[in-house]
Amino acid sequence: MQQIGIIYHSQSGHALALARAAADGVSANSALSVQLYPALQSGLEALVDSAAVIFATPENFGTISGGLKDFFDRTYYPAEPLKLNKPYGLLVSAGNDGRGAVRDVERIATGYPLRKVAEAVIVRGEITERAIEQARELGGAVACGVELGIF
C-alpha cells in the first residue's frame, strides 16, 4: 500500500501537533497509510518509502528548524541520483512570521527534486482548532491527489 510520510521536527510540540493533524487528514480522506518520521531520527527511507511527503517544521531564526535542516543535509546527496521528484506539502509553525521557512524549504526541495503540490500552511502563534483543521486539510489534499493519481 502507498504511504504518505510526514517528516517533522518540533521543540515545544506545535509543529508536532500539525504533523499529527495532517496524519489524521490522510487517514480520514484516503485509504493510504501514513507514517510520522521525526527528522533527526530519519533518513532517506522517509522519502523513498513514501508516495508523497509532508514536512512540518517551526520557523527558527528566519528559516527551517535545525532538525529538519539536518534531515536535508543528510539526505540530499543520497537522494540526488534517485531523481525522486515526489509531491510534497509543508506545514510551518511560527511565532509571527514563517515566510523564511517556506522560502527555504521551497528552494531546497527544488534541488532534490521534490514537487510542491499545495500552498504551504503557516500557523502563527498558538495551535488553534482552525490550525488543526488547516493541517488536516493539507494532509487530506496531498493524500487524495496521490490516491487519484493527480500528482
Ligand SMILES: Cc1cc2nc3c(=O)[nH]c(=O)nc-3n(C[C@H](O)[C@H](O)[C@H](O)COP(=O)(O)O)c2cc1C
Ligand atoms: C530559537 C528560536 C527561534 C525562533 N525564530 C523564529 C522566527 O524566526 N520567526 C518566527 O515567526 N518564530 C520564531 N520562533 C518561534 C517558533 O517558530 C514558534 O514558537 C513555533 O511554534 C515553535 O514550534 P515547535 O513547538 O514545533 O518547536 C523561534 C523560536 C525559537 C525557539
